[in-house]
Amino acid sequence: MKHQSVTSGWTVTATAGEVPGRATGTFAAAVPGCVHTDLLAADAIDEPYDDAHESDLEWFHRTDWRYGTTLDLAAPAPGERVDLVFDGIDTVATVRLGGTVLGETANMHRSYRFDVTPLITGSELALEVDLTSATTWAEALREKLGDRPAVNVPRPFNFVRKMACSFGWDWGPDLRTAGLWKPVRIERWTTARLARVRPVVGVVADGTGTVEVHLDIERSGLETASAVTVRAQVRGITATAAIPAGEDSAVLALRVPDVPLWWPAGHGEQPLAELSVELAAGEELLDAWNRRIGFRTVEVDTGDDEHGTAFVVRVNGKPIAVRGANWIPDDHFVTRITRERVARRLDQALGAHLNLLRVWGGGVYESEDFYELCDERGLLVWQDFLLACAAYPEEEPLRSEIEAEARENVVRLMPHASLLLWNGGNENLWGHEDWGWKAQLDGQTWGHTYATQLFADVVAELDPTRPYSANSPFTPRRTPEQSHPNDPDRGTHHQWDVWNRLDWSVYSDEIPRFCSEFGYQGPPAWKTLTDHVHAADGGPLTAVDDACADPVFLIHQKADDGTGKLGRGMAPHTGVPADFEDWHWAAQLNQARAIRHAVEHYRSWWPRTAGWIVWQLNDCWPVVSWALVDSEERPKPVYFALRRANAPRALYLVAQDEDLTLVAVNDTDEPWTGTAQVRRETLAGKDYVTLITELTVAPRSVEFEPVSPDVATPYDTAGEVVVAEFDGARTVHTFVEDVDLRLEPDPLEVSAQRVEGGYRIDVRARSFADGVTVHPDRLAADARVDDGVVTLPAGARASFLVTTTAELDPQALTRSPVLRTANELRGVAVRPAPEATGPSTHMSTP
Incomplete structure (x- = not known):
């Protein structure tokens, strides 16, 4: 092969519009790429992420x-076949070579292969890909099949197999891309090639790893079919088989003794082994396939118990406390996402003690880089099939496209050890139940079969060792008595009443079995x-x-009424500052506290x-959103608050x-x-009463210790706190919110000095100081800080390390707007909380 x-010599030209x-x-066009980035490179459009240019x-x-x-x-050699392969076309296209139509496409999430052998004569040939507006195409199909309800109406993202958030979302821009978004190549081969390789990996009780390599070949059709051989190898174990002339498939079984197990982050190591497959005719190597695999078992326990229906992830038989974040495309222009950028984002996820990322159903099946890097880091991947927040027609041509993309991507991704779960889509079953769809649909198809049958059958056939969930949220084994798909007591749950209409304190009013979405903006x-x-x-x-x-x-x-919701959410906690810089800080702080x-x-x-899986880890452009890390890769204060609450050993x-x-x-x-020491003290640090207790917390468990009433009952709710400390961990409880606390506006003694790689800021609290956070981006674009949202009782100390290549004024690091606390918001002018502009939409993910 x-x-x-x-990749070279490509151009792009508008042909209609x-x-x-x-x-x-x-x-000039870059391939892979898209039209937006090509025109941006040519200075033919303004930066789409700046100001109002999206609308332009x-x-x-x-x-x-x-x-x-x-x-x-x-020209092809005798017996040689020539294929033109597109790994991804965005989206509706007609492909021509030398004026001959090779085929048409209407799915961004599939690859395409064309046999061009008869056309290759040794002369130059024009290759053209004509891209039709995906919007126009989808609207025409909608007119033919009948409209279906969806968020983002009237944008027709549910009528074309294109990245749904390309049409905009309530955290993303409406910049509908077009282009050749994955590599294009010529493949020359003889006799046969490996058309599909499916390694089904398992581990049996005695520690023996098993790999069943299911493979299909495609024969060239240019010569008399003959027998070929296939060979698979992993960790020194080899299996071979002959595929006779009349057959096109084989299964190779490998048993590998004493395999090291692959574990999620925080539970063990992530050993990976190279699995190689070769196809040969006699001594001639025809084709080869290589992937790294990890030996482990995965399952999800959805058994019923006294609390409802569980949703417990088990890896190698061990229950895993999932600490996750939802993942969206890390740049709206997905072809700009490099392996290095993905690695940085995944390292930030690990840095926040996360062990799972959910690839959300309104984006794309991610790159090999993403899954390979998750394999290496032990980050479990919950993979949605790409249906989100809409009713999807089950008629042609969509049904065949959805099945084809599912089959291709299940096979592509199944070698990855990090892949935990296939999920049938985002909020489609919930939307049908609660968002008024039933009346709008009036009997039309809406995607129920996709979630409950098609995807389940594809996974069972192609990737049988992995669990499948019909949707998120989802109640397993629904009955008339247990029918609601978003029941917090059964299966997975999305919590969006908080943010949309309720204060974040309401998070603690329910005990979900598994919360696969919740979030708060900042x-x-x-x-x-x-x-920007x-x-x-x-x-x-x-x-x-x-x-x-x-x-x-x-x-x-x-977000619908987003700034109004931010203001109403701040009002009972920090108040709503009248100055925009103070408002910005208060909104960030309130997000951090909500998620914590x-x-x-x-x-x-x-x-x-x-x-639980917080919405969301990342941003795709500069925006006010639910993200932990913004589009310029800067962690928001919420990142540090979540990291502390999420520590392997944490105290609350x-x-x-x-x-x-x-x-x-x-x-x-x-x-x-x-x-453990638990004490009640004044904001100035005067101790009233202290409780000393010996604690033993068993592995992978939670221990509760009631606080005695004399510690838990204040004399002065506005002037006292409870402080608990245990083995270096500390947590503080206030009896009232900031708006009622007698916080000293300037509670810190601060110094800063130059150190190798940047600057160290040392702080000591003269009085109780909450939310101590350094914003180094106020001084240098490359500056980052190692911690934030730190709570200090009186007398406590903390240090912050700011890394940067810039020369900074150390004194600027010691004062606002770089160094901020919740305390200083008590001294700023405030405004009334904004009133709701109308009934809150239940808007899903956001």
Whole structure:
């Protein structure tokens, strides 16, 4: 098999649509790439992520394009077949070579292979890919099949097999891409090639690893079929088989003794083994396939118990407390996402003590880089099939396209040890139940068969060792008495009443079995925001009333009534600052506290609550969103708050049944023992009463220690806190919110000095200081800090390391707006909480 990349000489030209003069003509095109990035590189459009430029580019939605290049290929040798392969076309296209139509495409999530042997004569041939507007195509199909309900109406993302969030989401831009988004190549081969390889990996009781390699071959058809041989090898164990002339498939079974097990992060190592498959005719090697695999077993326990229906992930038979985040495409222009960028994002996930990422159903099946890097890091992957928040027709041509993409991607991804679960889509079953779809559909198909039958059958046939869940959220074994798909007591649950209409304190009012979505908004880092977003008049964002209503700002706040929800969410906790810089900090702080509160609650109820997946890890452009890390890769304060709440050994003070309780979580394999101290003190540090207790927390368990009433009952709710410390961990409980606490606005003694690689900031609390956070991006674009949202009782100390290549003024690191606390918000002007603009939509993921 000979491969030749087709990456050079490509051009792109608009062929239909109302194209502004600046974007007319022919431009150099990158393959892989998309039209937006090609025109951006040619300075034919403005940066789509800046200010209101997204709105300026709506003309893309109805424009057709032609990608073209010239192939200069040698004529095939005798018996040689030549294929033209597209790994991904975005999306609706007609492919021509030398004027001959090779085929048509209408699915971004599939690859395409064309036999061009008869056309290759040794002369130059024009290769053209004509891309039709996916919007126009989808609207025509919608007209034919009948409309279906969806979020983002009237955008027709549920009528075309294209990345749904390409049409915009409530965290993402509406920049409908078109292009050749994956590699294009020529493959030359003789006799036969490996068309499909499916390694089914398992481990049996005695520690023997098993691999069943199911493979299919394609014969060239250019010569008399003959017998070929296949050979598979892993960890020194080899199996071979002959495929006779009349057959096209084989199964090779390998038994590998004493395999080292692959474990999720925090539970063991991640050994990977190279599995190789070779196809030969006699001594001639025809084709080869290589992947790294890991030996482990995965299952999800959905048994019924006294609390409802469980959803417990088990790896190698061991229950895993899932600490996850939802993953969206890390850049709206997905072809710009490099392996290095993905590695940095996954390292940030690990840095927050996460052990799972859910690839959400409105994006794409991610790159090999993503899954390989998850394999190496022990990050489990929950993989959605790509249906999200909509009713999807089950008629042709969509049904065949959806099945084809499912089959291709199950086979592509199944070698990866990190892949835990296949999930039938996002909020489709819930939407049908609760969002008024039934009346709108009036008997039309809506995707029920996809979730409950098609995907389940594909997984059972092709990847039988992995579990399948019909949707998220989902109640297994639904009955008339247990029918709601978003029942917190059964299976998976999404919690969006918090954020949409309820205060974040309500997270602790329910005990879900597995919360696969919950989240709270906050703005990105100050520099990320101000580099990309300015007021409509081009000036800075200043007063909250003006900034939050500014039409440019609102382009970067996609949530329905998002700024209103932020204000109403802040009001009972920090108040709503009138100055935009203070508002920005208060909104970030409130997001951090909301997610910390949820995570502490969920982890306190292990194993009844067997896991959670926060919405969301990452951003795809500069936006006010639910992300932990913004689009410029800067961790938001919420990242640090979640990391602390999510530590393998964590300490919380929580109110359970009105009583204050010390909760110690030990998600390690060793017992956690020591002396815990719980004390009530004033904000200035005067001790009133102290409780000393010996604690032993067994491995992978949670221990509860009631706090005695004399410690838990304050003399002065506005002037006292409870502090608990255990083996280096600390947590603080306040009796009232910031708006009622007598916080000292300037509670810190601070110094900063230059150290190798950056600067160290040392702080000491003269009085109780909450939410101590350094915002180094205010001083240098590359500056990062190692911690944030730190709570310090009086007398406590903390240090922050800022890494940067820039020369900074150390004194600037010691004061606002770089060093901030919750305390200082007590001294700023505030405004009334905004009123709701209308009934809250239940809007899903966000």
